Amino acid sequence: MKPDKVLIVTDDAGESFEILYAQHRFREAGYTPVIAATKKKLLNGVIHDFDPGWNTYIEKPGYLIQSEVTFDEVNPDEYFAMLLIGGRAPEFLRHDDQLISLVKTFAAQDKWLFSVCHGIQILAAAGLVEGRQVTSYCNVRLEVSTCGGEWIDQESVVDGKIITAQTWESHADFYRDIFAQLGDG
Secondary structure (H helix, E strand, C coil): CCCCEEEEECCCCEEHHHHHHHHHHHHHCCCEEEEEECCCCEEEEEEEECCCCCCCCEEEEEEEEECCEEHHHCCHHHEEEEEECCECHHHHHCCCHHHHHHHHHHHHCCCEEEEEHHHHHHHHHCCCCCCCEECCCHHHHHHHHHCCCEECCCCEEEECCEEEECCHHHHHHHHHHHHHHCCCC
């Protein structure tokens, strides 16, 4: 029997809407989402929005969301995919050696890697954007090009087993692409 679990990677300052939408969308499609973080705890999510007059997004406190496993508790054999959530969490998670090793293991095992918004920072840190077409929040595109990837200005991009999205505003295209690739769309 094939694993039905998708690992949702986030931590404090993860984008609330991206976490909750992923949980519900994967459950709706019959998969088991599991939230992983550096610690098992009630995570402090954030809400990023685009307000008129601002040159970048603003951040507000978001939902409290329980993490279910830590990175060292994850057995990659139990999962078919990993989703890297955006927000500010990837800023520090990209420096977590255990997570980077886990991401590389998923890639080496030819598992699906999904990334939204700033989640691309983790893929870049793992050396997985080189030679690929990906997307992300527009203000993280320098990291993509610096790490050898080609940043594409569209809501969702599929490149092999890696599917990337720009922001939570990309959810419709992103999840349409994910479930089409999984054969559920």
